[in-house]
Amino acid sequence: MEKLKMHSPNLTQDNIARIRELFPNCVTEAKGEDGAVKLTVDFDQLRQELADSIVEGPQERYHLNWPGKREAMLSANSPIAKTLRPAREESENFDATQNLFIEGDNLEALKLLQETYLA
Incomplete structure (x- = not known):
């Protein structure tokens, strides 16, 4: 296994x-x-x-900034210790369908799916 x-x-x-x-x-x-x-x-x-x-130092250029941007980038790159689990009782015909419904935080779900669907 x-x-x-x-x-x-x-x-x-x-x-x-x-x-x-x-x-x-x-x-x-x-x-x-x-x-x-x-x-x-x-x-x-x-x-x-x-x-x-x-x-010499930072050069002028166009960029997009907002409060919390650095924290958001840090959180996007940090690993998480979670897993996806199927909710068979809430699903319709879970074993026969090819569909997947994910409920939760978007960033965490994308991190979990990233390695699986990386081409």
């Missing part, structure tokens, strides 16, 4: 690993809130790696 993963993927660390493959000198180690060492991105170094001239 195949064991189920009880956590969604850690997208932040996956993205850092991808950046590390392309720009190894832009990834460094730092202590997390729990005291464990984890990989982080040196954004100033990455910004310089991607520029064709000396980068």
